[in-house]
Structure formats: structure tokens, C-alpha cells
Amino acid sequence: MTDESGDGQLEARLAEQEAFEPSDDFIEQANVADESIYEEFEEEWPECWTRAADLLDWDEEYTEILDDSEGPFYEWFADGTLNASYNCVDRHVEAGDKNRVAIKWEGEHGNTRTYTYQDLYREVNEFAAALRDLGVEEDDVVTMYMPMVPELPIAMLACARIGAPHSVVFAGFSAEALATRMNAAESRYLITCDGYYRRGDPLDHQAKANEGLSSVDHGVDATVVVDRLGDDGFGHDLKGNQHDWDDLLADFQGDRVDPVERNAEDMLFLMYTSGTTGKPKGVKHTTGGYLAYTAWTSHAVLDLEPEDTYWCSADIGWITGHSYIVYGPLALGTTTVMYEGTPDYPDRGRLWELVEKYAVDVFYTAPTAIRAFMKWGPEYPESYDLSTLRLLGTVGEPINPRAWKWYYKHIGGEECPIVDTWWQTETGGMMVSTLPGIGTMKPGSAGPPLPGIDARVVDTDGEEVDAGQAGYLTVQRPWPGMLRTLYRNDERFIDEYWDEYSDPDEGEWVYFPEDGAKIDDDGYITILGRVDDVVNVSGHRLGTMEIESAIVGVDGVAEAAVVGGDHDIKGEAVYAYVILEDGYDGTEETRDRIIEGVEDAIGPIARPEEVTFTPELPKTRSGKIMRRLLEEIANGEELGDTTTLRNPDVVSDIQEQASGD
Ligand code: PRX
Numbered sequence: 001m002t003d004e005s006g007d008g009q010l011e012a013r014l015a016e017q018e019a020f021e022p023s024d025d026f027i028e029q030a031n032v033a034d035e036s037i038y039e040e041f042e043e044e045w046p047e048c049w050t051r052a053a054d055l056l057d058w059d060e061e062y063t064e065i066l067d068d069s070e071g072p073f074y075e076w077f078a079d080g081t082l083n084a085s086y087n088c089v090d091r092h093v094e095a096g097d098k099n100r101v102a103i104k105w106e107g108e109h110g111n112t113r114t115y116t117y118q119d120l121y122r123e124v125n126e127f128a129a130a131l132r133d134l135g136v137e138e139d140d141v142v143t144m145y146m147p148m149v150p151e152l153p154i155a156m157l158a159c160a161r162i163g164a165p166h167s168v169v170f171a172g173f174s175a176e177a178l179a180t181r182m183n184a185a186e187s188r189y190l191i192t193c194d195g196y197y198r199r200g201d202p203l204d205h206q207a208k209a210n211e212g213l214s215s216v217d218h219g220v221d222a223t224v225v226v227d228r229l230g231d232d233g234f235g236h237d238l239k240g241n242q243h244d245w246d247d248l249l250a251d252f253q254g255d256r257v258d259p260v261e262r263n264a265e266d267m268l269f270l271m272y273t274s275g276t277t278g279k280p281k282g283v284k285h286t287t288g289g290y291l292a293y294t295a296w297t298s299h300a301v302l303d304l305e306p307e308d309t310y311w312c313s314a315d316i317g318w319i320t321g322h323s324y325i326v327y328g329p330l331a332l333g334t335t336t337v338m339y340e341g342t343p344d345y346p347d348r349g350r351l352w353e354l355v356e357k358y359a360v361d362v363f364y365t366a367p368t369a370i371r372a373f374m375k376w377g378p379e380y381p382e383s384y385d386l387s388t389l390r391l392l393g394t395v396g397e398p399i400n401p402r403a404w405k406w407y408y409k410h411i412g413g414e415e416c417p418i419v420d421t422w423w424q425t426e427t428g429g430m431m432v433s434t435l436p437g438i439g440t441m442k443p444g445s446a447g448p449p450l451p452g453i454d455a456r457v458v459d460t461d462g463e464e465v466d467a468g469q470a471g472y473l474t475v476q477r478p479w480p481g482m483l484r485t486l487y488r489n490d491e492r493f494i495d496e497y498w499d500e501y502s503d504p505d506e507g508e509w510v511y512f513p514e515d516g517a518k519i520d521d522d523g524y525i526t527i528l529g530r531v532d533d534v535v536n537v538s539g540h541r542l543g544t545m546e547i548e549s550a551i552v553g554v555d556g557v558a559e560a561a562v563v564g565g566d567h568d569i570k571g572e573a574v575y576a577y578v579i580l581e582d583g584y585d586g587t588e589e590t591r592d593r594i595i596e597g598v599e600d601a602i603g604p605i606a607r608p609e610e611v612t613f614t615p616e617l618p619k620t621r622s623g624k625i626m627r628r629l630l631e632e633i634a635n636g637e638e639l640g641d642t643t644t645l646r647n648p649d650v651v652s653d654i655q656e657q658a659s660g661d
Contacts, residue, residue, distance in 0.1 A: 014405050014414075020441040022417040026390060030437025032300045037435070041451035048452050049076070049480050052296035053288070056331065057091050058082045059261045062288070066478065072498045072509040073485065074478040075265050076289035083259035084268055084291050085161035088330035089124055090259065092117045092306075100306065101335040104358055105150045108197040108341030113150055117333070120154070122254075127151075127158035129255035130248050134189065134222040138163035138260060141187040141270060145178050145209055147171040147196035148340045151226045151245060152316050153326045155191045160268060160287075163260040164189075167270040167282075170317030171196070171205060173603040177280075178212030181272045184282055185487060186218055193226040194233045199345045202232040210236070224248060264288025270487050271319055273425040274543035275496060276514075276532045282487030283425050290428045291327055293481025297429040298328030301419050301450065302362055303391050303436055311337035312364040312393075313351065318540070319425040320395055323481075324364060328429070343369060348376045352384040352411075363411070364393035366539040370403045371569045378410045386411060391436055393419045396539025397571045398527050404443035422446040422527050424513055425541070426497065428481030431455060432525050445526040453479055457519040462501045462510065467521035470528060474501055475511040482511070533627070535564030535572050542574070542606050544627075550601030551576055551608075554594050556584035561617050561625045565609070565634025573609035574598075575634035577617060577654065586613030610634070612658045616650040618642070633658055 027033050041048040046066040053062065062080025092100065098118035105113040115123065136142060142159050144166055146152040152168070159166040167185050169178050171193070182190065192209040195202050206225060213220055225238060226245040238244055262268075268287045272280040298304045302324065310329055314320035316338075329336040337358055343351045355363060373381070392412050394404075399420055408418055418441055422432040432455055434440070434447035441447070449455035454477040457465050465471035486493040501510035516528035530536060533544040544562040551560035559579040567573035578594060580586060591611045598606050618626045621644065632639050633655055642648050 014409060017405075018442060020408065020417075020443070022436055022438075022441075023415055025415075026417055027437045029390075031303050031305070032435050033437035035438050037438075037451045038448075045452060045477070049292070052292040052480055053077055053080070055295040055299060056082060056087050056288075056292055062264060068478065071507060072478070072494065072502070072511070073490070074482065076286075076478075076480040077264040077292070080264045080288055081261045082264065082288060082291070083161065083163075083262055084287050084327065084331075085124060085128075085157045086259040087291060088157055088160075088327065089117060089121050092333040093121050095333075097306065097333055100333065101309075102330060103150055103153065103336055103338060104309070105338045106340065106354060108200075108345060115150060120157070123154045124157045124161060125256045126249050126252045126254075127154055128161040128257040129252040130224075131158055131164065131189075132162060132257065133252070134224075134243075136162065136164050136189055139267070140164045140189065141185040142166050142189040142191065143178070143182050143185065143187040144168045145171060145173075145190060145192045145205075145212070146226065146317075147193055147205065147228070148315060148338055149193055149196065149226055149228050150338065151191075151193070153330075153338075156269070156316075156322075156326060157330075161257055161259050163262050163266065165267040165269050167272065168317055168322070169272070170315060170603070172315075172317070172605055174600050175208045175211035176215065176601050177603060178209065179215035181280065182212070182216045182220075183218070184272070184280070185270055188219060188221040190220060190223045191226075192223060193228050194236065195229045196340060199342060202229050202234075204234045206236045207234065262287045265484070269322065271322065271425055273319070274534055274541050274546060276534070276543065276545065278543065278545040278549045280543075280546070281492065281496065282489070283483045284485050284487050285428055285481075286484055289480035289482070291331055293429045293479065294323040294328035295331040297450070297481075298324065298332055298334075300435060301421060301430050301433050302328070302364065302393060304329055304332050304334045304362060306333040308361040309335045309337060309358050309388075310362045310364075311339075311355070311358070311360045313339065313343070313369065314364070314366070314395075319428075320364075323429050343372065344376075347380075349380040349383055352381045352386060355386050355389065356384040359388040361388055362391045362393070363389055364395065366396040367394055367399040367403055368397065368538040368569060368571055370394065370399065370407045371571075373411075374403060374406045375569065381410050386413065389413075389416050391419070392416045393421055395421045395423070395430075397536050398529060399444065401443035408443075417441060420446045422515075422525070426483040426513070427475075427479070428483065431475065431479070432527070442520075442524055445520065445524045448523045448525065453477075455525060457517045457525065458501065465519065467519055470516060470518045472531065473513055473515045473517040473525065473527070475513065478509075478511075535562075535574060537564070537567075537572055537574060537605060538570045540605050542602070546602060547574060547576070547598055547606050547608070550598045550606070551578060551594055553601065554597035556581050556590060557594065559617060561627065561630055562608070563627050563630045563634055565631060567609065574606060575630070576608040576611045577630055578611055578613055579615065579617060580613060610658065612654060614650065614654045614657055616647055616653075618648075618650050618654070619646050620644050621646045630654075
């Protein structure tokens with residue numbers, strides 16, 4: 001990061017400071033402020049997890065906390081029953097908080113909608129009634145392909161109410177990505193939206209949804225379309241079993257649907273995420289463990305109280321939005337803010353305008369956003385009153401110390417602790433982070449594992465590394481929010497996460513998240529990034545294999561290799577190296593077709609930053625592409641060992657091509 005990024009103004013004191021303490025004011029009011037919590041969780045494990053479960057209302061109390069008899073297919077609170085929608089909505093109404101705001105929504109243009117818990121109760125019930133009428137039954141997977149409109153959390157909670165797991169597909173994904181996910185889950189229902197606004201323009205989302213639907217292999221029983229654009233819409237007719245959200249709901253005004261009593265281990269939702277192979281993985285989360293864990297971490301790490309106005313600027317289409325816009329905050333009865341647009345429209349002060357307007361107490365965002373704020377300069381946040389903020393958080397990728405300090409100074413006014421939270425789609429909730437009322441913060445290092453989480457950094461043999469050494473992050477004991485399996489693919493579940501370090505004969509199961517990490521002598525963990533073929537673009541996880549197969553699908557492409565290279569704002573960006581078939585040239589037109597191919601197959605977020613044409617790819621003697629070299633080329637770094645290459649000459653050719661761009 002260069003000095004023009006705004007933090008040139010950081011005082012020398014701040015720049016050199018390596019450790020930060022939470023203020024007394026923060027500690028005094030923190031939900032968790034006693035250090036003994038770490039010891040208590042250790043001594044009382046696994047009973048300690050009742051603290052998480054106690055944040056929920058159970059229909060039938062569980063008698064067993066953890067069933068570890070069939071590791072790694074762990075079960076949590078397994079004989080308990082509950083309903084997630086009841087926990088996120090009804091119980092707050094019943095407790096007398098019906099007029100508290102549940103969701104504050106702001107559209108890109110500044111139009112707003114406010115849902116109290118009573119409003120949310122009404123809307124969720126009516127939509128649950130509509131879903132039932134459309135034929136949705138318990139355990140049917142309902143797909144949602146929606147932008148940031150309030151109907152998305154309403155639909156999620158309506159599904160939870162009737163025990164139908166949802167599978168939310170990020171709206172920025174392509175039609176093809178939607179179809180792949182609906183096919184994989186054999187999902188027969190789709191909730192979508194006509195469009196949304198991006199930087200002032202209406203986007204035609206329904207066209208993508210319709211195109212996706214046309215590639216679904218099985219019958220689709222019903223589609224519901226939210227009308228977001230009104231007169232700005234693209235005039236799509238609703239055909240056959242497609243229903244307009246409002247028209248549909250008109251028939252269910254005032255209807256109530258009893259929340260279905262779900263077993264704790266029943267699936268709450270599926271979320272597809274990228275892995276090493278080209279096929280997305282259907283991560284399965286359950287009702288009891290997941291909800292307890294997101295509520296607990298919202299309480300302990302985000303320090304949320306019902307009185308708070310809390311804003312997580314992620315998209316609900318990713319796990320961060322599921323856990324920390326919808327389920328965690330609503331389970332605690334907090335006010336959660338949803339914003340439709342981007343941080344720089346209509347101007348670069350937009351987010352801070354919203355923090356001031358809604359008097360946001362806790363703000364959670366991604367390092368990529370913070371790096372953009374830095375680049376834009378401190379004058380934007382300085383124009384707004386951010387004094388209501390009491391806690392800041394980051395998630396999704398490593399945060400460099402300078403970005404951390406910029407966030408601390410210019411957004412938090414040197415008063416707010418920052419929680420740098422490491423976790424994944426698979427973990428359901430936060431795993432490694434300081435507790436804001438307890439821990440010393442060290443910029444760049446996420447912190448110690450949360451209480452009860454046994455995260456360790458090991459070498460390739462599974463032995464713990466010494467302090468200061470790099471190794472692989474592992475989690476050596478189960479936790480309530482963990483994924484239970486990959487949907488309909490137990491074998492891949494074991495292969496992907498448990499094969500590396502477990503000793504099944506001894507009944508020892510070690511979870512491997514595929515991240516590199518380093519541990520300090522005080523137990524703080526610094527995350528070094530993915531060690532598998534996954535790139536992290538702006539905190540969004542993309543499989544290089546998925547991108548490669550999209551590129552290979554483009555006319556004239558013979559072979560492709562994709563790697564992640566460093567990027568100032570995005571953290572990582574996609575770099576593609578492409579071999580063309582004879583008769584095709586590496587022209588601008590070919591490049592455009594490749595980019596279009598990736599956007600069609602996955603979405604604009606996977607768009608290659610650079611496409612380099614090459615007659616060959618660097619391969620080992622056994623024929624494996626040497627991605628490390630390609631990464632070094634992408635980063636303009638000095639090349640490491642090339643002696644094991646079958647075709648060492650190719651490297652300088654590629655370097656020339658790449659620098660010639
Ligand atoms: O590499 C880690 C990175 O994001 C990956 C998980 O991506 P995803 O499942 O999409 O979930 C993102 C939001 C939870 C991890 O394997 N990652 C996440 N948080 C951090 C991080 N890397 C460093 N520091 C973090 N705080």
C-alpha cells in the first residue's frame with residue numbers, strides 16, 4: 001500500500017504501535033469481559049457450549065450436548081428441538097419488543113424500509129403461508145437468487161419457519177451458476193427478483209434468473225419474483241408458475257403459520273462454496289448448532305445487544321450475511337441494517353452517511369473495503385459523525401497492519417476495538433478472533449482461537465509448529481456451528497476437510513480449513529491465506545478450477561491455468577494464462593470472449609484481471625502445471641526454482657507476454 005492511500009497521515013506513534021488495548025469504557029459495557037472465560041470453556045468442554053444454546057428458546061430441551069460417536073459426523077444438542085424463525089422473530093414479539101426495529105433497509109437511491117419485529121413477524125408468516133400453498137414441504141430445498149432486498153431475509157426466515165432449507169445463490173453469480181446449484185440440490189422452488197440498482201442503473205436480474213431456470217434439469221414447481229424496480233423494470237412477463245411476490249401475498253394477508261418443530265440436527269440451509277475441484281460444494285448447516293453458534297459469537301465477539309443498531313456491509317448471498325446480517329443478530333433481537341448499493345455511489349462517503357443516519361453502534365466489513373476507503377482518503381469519513389460506533393470488525397481475508405490502523409483511526413476514532421475474525425463458510429461462525437472486551441489487539445493477527453475452539457498451527461506431519469513458524473491451520477475439536485457434511489456427498493466431506501491430519505483408527509478427527517497460518521508465542525494466530533486452489537478476490541472465494549473450466553469452454557482455447565496474484569485493493573485478483581488452439585490468435589477479441597466466458601459461467605467477480613496468451617504452460621516432468629511460478633509471474637516477483645520444469649524456456653516467454661500487456 002502506498003502513502004497516497006491516505007494513511008501517510010498516520011502519526012508515527014500509531015504506525016509503530018504493535019499492540020492496542022480496548023478502552024475502559026468499552027470493557028465496562030462488554031458482554032464478555034472476564035478473561036476466565038477461556039479457562040472455563042476449557043474445563044467445562046463440551047458443557048461450555050450450553051452457554052451458546054442457552055441464548056435460544058428450545059421447544060424440547062436437549063439432553064446431550066455433543067454426540068461424537070460417529071466422528072467427523074458430529075451432532076450437537078441432537079435430541080433438542082427448536083425453530084430458527086421462532087427464535088429470530090416470534091420470541092422477541094412475545095417478549096414485548098414488537099416495536100423494536102428488526103431490519104433497517106436502505107436502497108441505493110436512499111429510499112428506505114423499516115421492519116419492526118412485529119412487521120417481520122407478519123411478513124414471515126404470510127410468506128410462509130404462501131410457500132406452503134405453492135407446495136413447499138418440510139425438507140424441500142428452496143433456492144433464493146436475490147440481491148439485497150428485505151424480501152431475502154423474509155424468505156429465508158419463512159423457509160426456516162416451515163422447515164424448508166434455503167440455498168441462497170449470490171445475485172452477482174451468473175445464470176449458469178444458478179442452474180448448477182439448483183441442479184445439485186434438486187431444488188424445485190426459486191425466489192428471485194426483477195432487478196436492483198447498481199451505481200444508478202437498474203440491472204436486469206430476472207433475465208439471468210430465467211436463463212438459469214432454462215438450464216435446470218428437473219421440473220421447477222414455482223418461482224416467486226420480487227418487484228424491486230417498479231417502472232424501471234425490464235418488462236418481463238411472468239409465465240406459468242411464476243408469481244409476483246406482492247400479488248401472491250395478497251391472498252395470505254393476516255395468515256399465521258405455526259413454526260415447525262425442527263430437530264437440532266435438521267438442515268437449516270445449504271450454501272454452495274468453491275473448493276479445489278470445479279464443482280461447488282454444498283455446505284450443510286443445521287438448525288440448533290448453527291443458530292446457537294452464530295448467536296453466541298454475535299454476543300461474545302460482535303458484542304451485540306438488542307438495543308444496538310448493527311451493520312454488516314456484506315451481501316446476504318455469502319456466509320457472512322447469513323450468519324451476521326440475518327441469523328446471529330436477529331436471534332439476539334438486534335436491529336440489523338441492510339444496504340442495497342455500493343460504498344462509492346453516489347459518492348465515497350455513502351457508508352459513513354449511513355453510519356451517521358442510523359447511529360450505527362457496531363460495524364463489520366471486509367479488508368478489501370477498508371483498503372478502498374484508505375485509497376479514497378480520510379476526508380469522506382471525516383465529513384460524518386461516526387461517534388456512535390463502539391466496535392469494528394473485519395472478515396474475509398487477511399488485513400494488513402496499515403489498513404487495520406487506518407480503520408482504527410479514521411473510522412473508530414481510536415476508541416473502538418477491532419475484531420479481525422477468521423472463519424469460513426464451513427465453520428458457520430467466527431473461530432479465531434480477540435474478544436473485544438478482553439484481548440490485546442495486534443494489527444494483522446486475528447488473535448487467539450475463541451473460547452472452546454481448539455485451533456492449532458501444524459506442520460505437514462501434523463505436529464504443532466514452534467512460535468513464529470508458518471504452518472497449516474487446523475481445528476482439533478468439533479464446535480456447534482461446524483458444517484455437518486457436504487450435501488449428499490459424505491465422501492467428499494471427509495476428503496476435503498478430514499483426510500489430511502486425522503487418525504481415524506484412533507478416532508482422532510482434525511479439521512483442515514486449507515489455510516496457512518503462523519502462531520506467536522502468546523498464542524495469537526496470523527492467517528497467511530489459502531493453501532489450496534482457491535483465490536480470495538475481495539474476500540470472495542473462487543475456485544481456480546471453476547474459472548479454468550469456464551475459460552476452456554471458450555471457443556479456440558486449448559488449455560488454461562488460473563492463479564491468484566496480489567492486488568492492492570482486492571487482496572487477490574485472477575490471472576489467467578491461456579494456450580489457444582491452432583488457428584486462433586491472442587487478439588483483444590479473443591481476450592474479451594474469454595472474459596465474457598468467465599462472467600457467463602461464474603459472474604463478474606471472477607473476471608480475470610489479466611489474460612496472458614502463451615504457447616505452453618510451465619509443467620513439471622510429471623505434467624503438473626507449476627502454479628507457483630505463474631503466481632510469481634503475476635506478482636512480478638523473482639522466480640524460484642525452475643529446474644524441475646520440463647520446459648524451462650517457457651517461463652521467460654510468459655514473462656515477456658505478461659509484461660508486454
Ligand atoms: O482464507 C480464509 C479467508 O477466507 C476463507 C473463507 O472464505 P469463505 O468461506 O468465503 O468465508 C469468508 C467469510 C467468513 C478462509 O479460508 N478468511 C476469512 N476470514 C479471514 C480470512 N483470512 C484472513 N483473516 C481473516 N479474518
